[in-house]
Amino acid sequence: MRNVRLHPADPFSPAGASGDAAPRPEPHTNGSTEHRLNLLLSYAGWDETPWVDRLPPLLNPMGIASHRAQNAREASRVIESTPIHIAVVDLALPLEGEKATEEAGPRVLELLARLKHPPPTLVIKRGRTSRDDRREMAAALRLGAFAVLDRPRAQQDLETLLELLRRVLTRHYRNTWPTREGQHG
Numbered sequence: 001m002r003n004v005r006l007h008p009a010d011p012f013s014p015a016g017a018s019g020d021a022a023p024r025p026e027p028h029t030n031g032s033t034e035h036r037l038n039l040l041l042s043y044a045g046w047d048e049t050p051w052v053d054r055l056p057p058l059l060n061p062m063g064i065a066s067h068r069a070q071n072a073r074e075a076s077r078v079i080e081s082t083p084i085h086i087a088v089v090d091l092a093l094p095l096e097g098e099k100a101t102e103e104a105g106p107r108v109l110e111l112l113a114r115l116k117h118p119p120p121t122l123v124i125k126r127g128r129t130s131r132d133d134r135r136e137m138a139a140a141l142r143l144g145a146f147a148v149l150d151r152p153r154a155q156q157d158l159e160t161l162l163e164l165l166r167r168v169l170t171r172h173y174r175n176t177w178p179t180r181e182g183q184h185g
Contacts, residue, residue, distance in 0.1 A: 036063040036177040037085045039165075040119075042075050042108060043068065044092035051152040051161065058162070063177070071096050072104035079111060085178045086168050087112055088161070090124040090151075091136055106136075109143045120146040120172040122164055146172070 039059065043052040056066035067082055069075035071094045078084070089112070091105035103126070112118055123140040125133055125148060137148045147164050150157070169175060 037065070038082050039064050039066050040075065040078055040082075040084045040087040040089075041066050041068050042072075042088065042090050042093045042105070043070060044090045044094060044103075044105070045070060047151070047153065051158050054158060055161070059165075069093070072108050075108045076111060079115070084112070084115075084119045085173075086165065087119050087121045088124065089121055091140070092124075092126045106139065106143075109140060109145070113143045118144055120144075120168045122146055122161070122168070123148045124151055125149065126151075 041052050041055065043050055052068060056068075059066060067078045067084075069078055073096050075089075075093065087108075089105055089108050091109075092103050093105040093108060095104040095107075105123075105126075109121065109123065112121055121140075121144065123136075123145045125136055128136075140148050146168055149160065149164065152158050152161050
């Protein structure tokens with residue numbers, strides 16, 4: 001892997017690169033619910049009917065704002081502007097653009113792990129060889145991932161993801177909504 005010196009203000013831009021500001025991702029909200037929990041959903045765009053589109057309508061009525069990121073730069077902006085209480089990180093997330101060749105999901109994990117209050121993180125594997133899966137799982141767990149799971153494709157996979165989110169709330173937040181800073185409520 002090549003070394004890239006990162007600009008301190010943007011952990012995903014090479015030093016000295018011009019950074020045109022992209023619009024910040026908007027939470028999927030209907031405006032009527034008070035959101036008490038911010039969920040980062042990063043998704044690398046590998047499915048025609050993505051789980052990431054089905055999850056926000058299920059969670060919004062419960063007060064969970066879903067902040068989507070399709071690349072590492074968008075994820076960084078969400079993390080800088082919003083207290084993230086739970087993160088779902090797709091390891092195949094590109095650095096920039098939807099079809100970039102460099103995958104930056106592990107870098108998003110590192111960024112989350114360096115926060116003052118790192119959120120519990122669910123990691124979506126890339127779906128490569130079993131050797132790569134084991135290596136990625138070990139690296140994600142070292143960075144504090146709550147769970148590592150296969151790419152959600154079927155309804156049952158979505159239910160597994162929802163169950164993992166419930167477990168995060170139970171274990172990490174002790175069944176209470178987090179405070180603004182991400183600590184236990």
